Amino acid sequence: MDLKDKSAVVTGGGVGTGRAIVLDLAKGGCNVIVNYSKSKQQAEETAEEAIALGVKAETALADVRDDDAVRSMMKQAASSFGRLDILVNNAGGTRHIEHSDLDAVSKEDWDFIMGTNAWGTFQATRAAVPHMVAHDGGSVVNISSIAGVYATGSSVPYCASKAAINNMTVSLARALAPDVRVNAVAPGFIDTRWWGELEHYEVIKQMATDMTPLKDVCKPEDVSKVVVDLATSRLVTGQIVVVDGGLGIK
Numbered sequence: 001m002d003l004k005d006k007s008a009v010v011t012g013g014g015v016g017t018g019r020a021i022v023l024d025l026a027k028g029g030c031n032v033i034v035n036y037s038k039s040k041q042q043a044e045e046t047a048e049e050a051i052a053l054g055v056k057a058e059t060a061l062a063d064v065r066d067d068d069a070v071r072s073m074m075k076q077a078a079s080s081f082g083r084l085d086i087l088v089n090n091a092g093g094t095r096h097i098e099h100s101d102l103d104a105v106s107k108e109d110w111d112f113i114m115g116t117n118a119w120g121t122f123q124a125t126r127a128a129v130p131h132m133v134a135h136d137g138g139s140v141v142n143i144s145s146i147a148g149v150y151a152t153g154s155s156v157p158y159c160a161s162k163a164a165i166n167n168m169t170v171s172l173a174r175a176l177a178p179d180v181r182v183n184a185v186a187p188g189f190i191d192t193r194w195w196g197e198l199e200h201y202e203v204i205k206q207m208a209t210d211m212t213p214l215k216d217v218c219k220p221e222d223v224s225k226v227v228v229d230l231a232t233s234r235l236v237t238g239q240i241v242v243v244d245g246g247l248g249i250k
Helices: 016-027 040-052 067-081 107-133 156-176 201-211 220-232
Strands: 007-010 031-036 057-061 086-089 138-143 180-187 240-243
Touching: 007 016, 007 067, 016 031, 016 040, 016 086, 016 220, 031 040, 031 067, 040 057, 057 067, 067 107, 086 107, 086 220, 107 138, 107 156, 107 180, 138 156, 138 220, 156 180, 156 240, 180 220, 220 240
Parallel strands: 007 031, 007 086, 031 057, 086 138, 138 180, 180 240
Antiparallel strands: none
């Protein structure tokens, strides 16, 4: 797929990895809806950066757990840009809870994490598909995590939600073929603001770096490059691409 004059929706597109994805799509000539639920200012700034690269860009307020809001956002993309070709399901959430502390996990934790990560990914995809099919099909790229591959991460519900995304990626790739391709990227530690707000951030980052054979951790641009590759690779579907510096082979 040539990105020029195509259009995309990037959920959670205002900051971190989402921002990098928006800008890489824009560099290829793709018009973009920058979705946000809380980070309005950052989403607007990202949209302005995309516009400066020569494409059209708009922001859209929508919590991916809200079906009506998500459907409205997809209609906005189709109306503003005349088509919808790419959806990047980047919006996500977690809670930091020790895996061994089962009693610390509440139903609200499960509802928030699964609702945002798994249900939100499904809802956004469902809402986007009719608009993609109306114009020669399209591509969905889900942002998963090595938490869904290795079952290690911020909490048990988070790992389960990312494993659900991986499974859903394959199921949807099969169900939506040949019109829509569905793939996922599963990053390891990403050096973003979200991690930077954690206590002992530098210690955690160094530990993650030391654990990888390549002795480095992901930057948002490392993930966005793979996202764009998957979005534009016409014969790749149902794949989960791990980007973790080789952690899984150590």
